[in-house]
Amino acid sequence: MTASAEPAPPPVPPDADPGAALAALRGEIDQLDDQIHELVMRRAEVVAALATSRVKGGASPLRPGREAMILRRLLARHRGTLPGGAVVRLWREIFGASSAMQGGFTVALHAREPGQARLARDHFGGAIPIRSLPSAASALAAVAAGEAQVAVLPLPEEGEPLDRAWWTGLDAPRLQVVARLPFWSARGEAGPEALAVALGAPDASGADRSYLRIEAAAEQGRTGLLAGLAGAGLAPRSLLLRRDGGTVRALAEIEGVLAEGDPRLAALPFAHVLPLGFYAVPERGV
């Protein structure tokens, strides 16, 4: 497809016979649909070839970082009257089917509101089995046991009860945050959000944010935590802090990829620090 700076000519001349014009345009749409279908089938063959080669490597069929890179590239080249959100929905359906093609693919969902369940369905597509589970712990256990490939969980919130704060017990690096949902939403649109957790580390997408769990001494406050993080070059974009008995736990969200072995972690003056994974920064469309 080539880009053109010129506006497209009107497809139907004003004096055309309406019946003939309709038939001609529908004929063109049929041809385009056949071409799109050929390409979608060809794409599935390439994914199947990739999956066969991956079986040897044993990597997960869910690659949210790669999906983010594809979507960002398509949105950057997108033009015309079809909304960018429609492009994202089309590809999300393709990605879901592509992951499912590579072996059983089930989503373990713990939603606190119907919007989060819709989010999981929109993100993974219409054909993916979604198992609703009563707690974040049961959704994470399903992933750990291989009964589901990804858990969709509510975004951590300040002040939530300990039994809801699933990040405090996340078994990283075995289980890690791999995506934030929705990946795309219209600018200014505030809706539910969720995090996806899977086995192993995600792929970097080029624009990512990481989570870091911190356990610190009981007297540690927000100011001390912020200063310690900044001193190690890890100034967070957000910091969630909780005190459970004598334990201070914090969840810092940091720009970029932060993983085990990162030298900045060794510079942190806290009792325990553990990277919990990262996600591709979501896109906001117009």
Ligand SMILES: O=C(O)C(=O)C[C@]1(C(=O)O)C=C[C@@H](O)C=C1
């Ligand atoms: O690139 C891969 O590793 C794939 O499995 C292919 C593919 C795709 O359809 O493009 C499929 C699912 C992943 O979540 C991301 C990418």
